[in-house]
Amino acid sequence: MKLASYTTSYLAALLLVVISVWAALFYFAMLDEIYDSIDDGLDNQKGLIIQKAAKDTALPNRLNFEEGGYSIKEINTQTGLHFRDLYVDTSMYMQNEKDFEPVRLLTTVFVKDGRYYQLQISTSMVEEDDLLAELLFSLLWLYLGLVATILLLNTFLLKKIWKPFYFLLAQLKNFTLTQPGNIKVKETKVDEFSLLNKNVQKLLQKNIDTYNSQKQFIENASHELQTPLAISINKLEALAETADLSSAGAGLLYSALENLQRLTRLNRSLLLLSRIENKQFTHEETFDVTESVKKIVEDFDDQIHYHQLIINIAEEEPCVITMNPDLGGILLTNLVKNAIVHNHSGGSVTILITQSVLVIENSGNDGPLQEAELFTRFAKQKQSPTSTGLGLAIAKAISQIYSFNLSYSYPKKHTITLRFK
C-alpha cells in the first residue's frame, strides 16, 4: 500500500468517527435549542391567553383546538391546586397535511373567579425525522467533500512533495555493490528528504569503499602470499632431494608439500575470482562453446577413464558466443570438471549444446543440492576434501559478468544449465 493511500484510508476512517460524533452532538444541541425556543413561544402565548381570559366575562370554554390552537376546560379545585406546567411532545391531526403531525403541547392551569381551568396550547413542531435526514445528507456531502479534498491533496501535493523520496527509492532498487553506479538524488526543500538523501549517499559511498578495499585486500593478500608460498614449496622440494631422509620423514614432508599445494590452488582461485569481479578480462572474441567443451573433455580423459565415466556430448546446434576466451575456458572447464569430479565410478555425464544453452547433467551420489549454496564460495561437497570449493563460485562470477544465467536443478540427475542469452 502506498504511503498516500495509507494516510488517506486512515484519515477517511478517522473522519467518519469524528463527523459521526460531531453530528450526534450537533443534532442534540440543535434539538435542545428548538425546544427551548418553542417552549418560550408557548409560554408567551399562555400569558396572552390568560390575560385575555381575565378580561372576558364569559369564559370561553373551548374543548377543541380550533383557531388559535388552544383549548380550555374547567377542572375541579383539587386537581387545579396540585397542577404544574407540563410540556409534552404529541401528535395532532393537521388539516393541511391531512395527517397526524408532531406538536408541542403545553398543559397549564389558571384560576378565574375562584374556579380552576385547564389550558392546553399546541404549536407545530419540527419533524424530527426530516431534520435527521436533512442533517445526515448534509453530513454525507461534507464527508465526501473532505475525503475528496484529501485524495486530491494526496495525488497532487503529496506526490510532488514525496517525489525526491520515490526517486531515491528507484535508485536504490537498481543499486548493486558489484556494479555501483552514481546514486543520483533530486534536490528538495524538505529537510527530512535532503537529510535522507545525504545520509543514504554517505552510507552507500561507505559501503562501496569498504567493498572495494575488501576486494583490493583479497587481491593484494593473494599476491603477497604467492612468493612465500613459492619459497616454502621450493625449500621443501630441496629438502626432499637430500638423501638422508627416512621414509617417515618423506611422508611428513610430502604431506606438508601437498597442503602448501592446496593453499596455492586456493590462493590462485581467490585471485582469479577477484580479477573476474574487478573486470580485468576485457579482451573479447568469438568463442566456440562446442569446440571448447570437446577439448576440455579430452583434457579430462584420464580422470574419465579412471572413474569409468560415460561422457555424452550432444551438439544440437552450433553455439558460438562473444566473450573473453580465457574466461570462457575457465567457465566451461569448471562446469565440466564439476560434473566429472562429483560423480561416482561408472557414472555418466551428459552435455547438451544448443544455440544459446549449455546443459550439463551428471550422476552423483547425493540427492538434490541447494542451489543457493551451490554457487557460493567454499560451498564444499563432502566427497572431495581437496577441492577448493571455489570452482562453481568462479563459474557464477563469470556468468554474471556476461549476464549469462547459470542455474541448478535436479529432475533426475544433477543438472547445471547455462543460458547464454
Place this chain on the structure above:
Amino acid sequence: MKILVVEDEAEMRANMVQSLQKEMFVVEEAADYFTALEKIHIYQYDCILLDIGLPGGSGLNLLEEAKTKNNNGGIIIVSAKDSIDDKISGLNLGADDYLSKPFHMAELHARVKSVVRRKTLNGSNTIKLNNLCINTDERTLLVNETPLLLNRKEFDVLLYLAANKNRLVTKTALAEHVWGDYIDEVNSFDFVYSQIKNLRKKLKDANVNVEIQAIYGVGYKLIAE
C-alpha cells in the same frame, strides 16, 4: 650454459640459483633493476629468468633491453602477479615463456631446458639418456636406433623426468605438468602411478637402460648417466 636470475626476493632467488646450479648451469643473479640492466649489457646469457616487479623498474623494460642486447638468449618471465595482461605483454615483447609463482623447481628446470634447447644455435633438439634418444621436436624416441612408441601422456612424463634426470620430481609437480592446473582431485595421483607403471614397462620391454625410481611415495627420479 649461463643463466641470469633476476629476482628481488632473496630466498626465492637463492632457491632458484641453487637448484639450477645442481643442473650444472652457470648461474648469476641480480636483485634489482639496475644490477640486472648492467649484467644484461655486459654479458651474454643463454637464458634469463626475469621477475616483473623489481625495485628500480619494471621487468618488462628489462625484457626490451635484453631483447636488443641479448639476441640469442631465451627469456622466461617469472612473476607472482600471474596476470594475463603481464603474460600477454611479456610474450608480445619477445619473452619465450611465462612461469607464475609459485612453481615447482622441476617445472623451472623443464622450462629452462626447453628454452635453451630451442634457442641454442645449431643445438640439437635431442636429449640422450644412455641408450635412449628423445627427439623433443618430433616427439619421437629411439632405443639403439630402434623407434619406441609412447602415447602422448607417457611421452610428456618421460620428457619431464628427463629434464630433471637424477633429481626428485614430486608427484604433484609431475601431475600438474602433465595434466595441467586442474588436477586438484584426490585420485589424480592414481593415474600418475598408472602412467609411470606403463612407461616403466614399455622402457623395460624395449631394453632401455634408464630406471625410474619411486621415492618414498613422494615422487619419482629418473636415473641415467
